[in-house]
Amino acid sequence: MIGKKAFPYAMITPSMIVFCLFFIYPIGYMIYLSLHDWNFVSPVKDFVGLSNFTSLFSEQEFLEVMRNSLVYTVLTVTLTTGTSLGLAVWLNKQGIVYRFVQGAMFSPHIISLVSISMLWMWLMDPDYGLLNWFLGLFGLPESPWLTDPSTSLLSLVLVAVWKGIGFNALVFIAGLQSIPRDMYEAASLDDATWFRTFWKITLPMLSPTLFFLIIINVISSFQVFETIAIMTQGGPINSTNTLVFYIYEYGFNFFKIGYASAAGVLLLIVVSVMTFFYFRLLSVKVHYR
Amino acid sequence: MKSRLPINIINGAGMIIVVVLFLMPFVWMVSTSFKTLGETMTFPPVWFPDQFLWENFIKAWNSGPFLRYFFNSVVVTFGILVLQFCTIIPAAYAFARYTFKGDRFFFGLTMITLMIPPQLIFLPVYLQMSSWGLLDSLWALILPFASSAFGIFLLRQSFKQVPEELLEAARLDEASEGKIILKIMIPMAKPVLITFALFSFITHWNDYFWPLVMTTSDSARTLPLGISKLREVEGGVAWNILMAGNMILVIPILIVFFFAQRQIIRAFVYTGVK
Known part of the structure; x- marks a missing residue:
């Protein structure tokens, strides 16, 4: 029999072992590796200090990768959050029709990114794709979509926004439903316009949800991998190469472990900053309730 | 009542557009998965295959x-x-x-x-x-x-x-x-x-x-x-086989989603609310 004092520790031990072994320790190991030069097979890891970082930032390819990641993240987050906020305000109603529309919007979120990627590659096929046919219906010129560096990154943003809107809208709807009804009743007694009500009540009350979604979206956009690996392989001409795909290529194809780890540390910084804001918000929200 | 009617029409039309935008790609996936290779290479595209080629699924599965x-x-x-x-x-x-x-x-x-x-x-x-x-x-x-x-x-x-x-x-x-x-x-x-x-x-x-x-x-x-x-x-890209393969991956999820839509949405939404 386990002693009474040891009992809770015994209960959490399996989980803590998993977390430390596969999440916490690897982060430390990655930081360690980022300060070394190692090709995976050699028995020695040479300590090189920060030189992996300095050479990363002196390389044109990596600067492009960072630029792509930033552009992708900013566009995806703004478009997803903005559109889904609008849709949520509009579709926040009861009834089977609204539930169906919400379900339809949400469906891409639970489909494997493999299928999403392949489906959109097919939709974006320059010769026989549905999207170019659709553009043609409106007399618009065909787009090269993934095959041209000027449109490839935007095409990936489009897929991410399409996939993300439903999830974001439903989180917004959950947020909207937690706003007390009597606040709206008071506003309608004051004859406030719809716009004023939105600006003075809905948006401020929704701001915790809004910030949460922005943080989550930034983290998930910065670590985009699947669509790139399947749809573009970072191309054409490096135009869709982003941070995680870069780490993957340098680690697994070029065996420059230190280099890849250094790029991983940069991702760690982004995730840490976002996580910091996340927990700040979480504590404010808890406090505020 | 009368003055509200146009708003309802706009509302309904808007919702149809939203549903089409989100479900049409999946419809396209299902339709493609039953086509012949030739039918995938026509422009303008064919919406419905002449006959349903179930063998696409067998081909995908056996590849x-x-x-x-x-x-x-x-x-x-x-x-x-x-x-x-x-x-x-x-x-x-x-x-x-x-x-x-x-x-x-x-x-x-x-x-x-x-x-x-x-x-x-x-x-x-x-x-x-x-x-x-x-x-x-x-x-x-x-x-x-x-x-x-x-x-x-x-x-x-x-x-x-x-x-x-x-x-x-x-x-x-x-x-x-x-x-x-x-x-x-x-x-x-x-x-x-x-x-x-x-x-x-x-x-x-x-x-x-x-x-x-x-x-x-x-x-x-x-x-x-x-x-x-x-x-x-496949040598070239055979979209019909590819889409058939993806159906194998997607269908179990869609079945689960159909029966437990509310719980699933709640589960995922919770990851965003906490």
Whole structure:
């Protein structure tokens, strides 16, 4: 029999072992590796200090990768959050029709990114794709979509926004439903316009949800991998190469472990900053309730 | 009433557009999966195939060891689920019902883990797995997810809501802690457990990234990886076969979604609200 004092520790031990072994320790190991030069097979890891970082930032390819990641993240987050906020305000109603529309919007979120990627590659096929046919219906010129560096990154943003809107809208709807009804009743007694009500009540009350979604979206956009690996392989001409795909290529194809780890540390910084804001918000929200 | 009518029309038309935008790609996927290769190469596109070519599915299935992929997917998904239940229930119980030295520290550790995406740590974990000789095995796909920070977080909330009197009464009857968990906590938290199970199943069934990184041979590959390799098997791109292959991956999820739409939406929305 386990002693009474040891009992809770015994209960959490399996989980803590998993977390430390596969999440916490690897982060430390990655930081360690980022300060070394190692090709995976050699028995020695040479300590090189920060030189992996300095050479990363002196390389044109990596600067492009960072630029792509930033552009992708900013566009995806703004478009997803903005559109889904609008849709949520509009579709926040009861009834089977609204539930169906919400379900339809949400469906891409639970489909494997493999299928999403392949489906959109097919939709974006320059010769026989549905999207170019659709553009043609409106007399618009065909787009090269993934095959041209000027449109490839935007095409990936489009897929991410399409996939993300439903999830974001439903989180917004959950947020909207937690706003007390009597606040709206008071506003309608004051004859406030719809716009004023939105600006003075809905948006401020929704701001915790809004910030949460922005943080989550930034983290998930910065670590985009699947669509790139399947749809573009970072191309054409490096135009869709982003941070995680870069780490993957340098680690697994070029065996420059230190280099890849250094790029991983940069991702760690982004995730840490976002996580910091996340927990700040979480504590404010808890406090505020 | 009369003045509201145009708004309702705009409203309805808007909703139809939204539904089309989100469901049309899937309709296109289904339609393509039944077409002949020739029908995929017409412009303007054909909406419905002349006849339904079921053999596309057989071709897709036979183009690789799909039985093996399917089996691996099932083992990995359910293996993860069973292990997660064994680890998160006791941990959530301890966090919800006990105060012990370092409890805040350990819960903090859990919350930090919650924020660490697999994309951040795959390289060091790969190196670890390689030094343990676990690469290219199902263990490499299961073990890192043997517990879930999200699951602990979710379950802790609902364990906290169980009234203390219930536990005290059970303890007066000399019920063991194990019995309390099995007979009181788990039944009370059943909806949350189902919600979490759906979330975990969908996440790991769909996962492409982790198996891609951790496996190198067919013996340990899962369905999403097998489907993604379809493209390389065929010489040119045969979109009809590709879409048929993807249907195999998507249909189980859609069936689950059809029967448990509310719970699934709740599960995923919860990851965004917390």
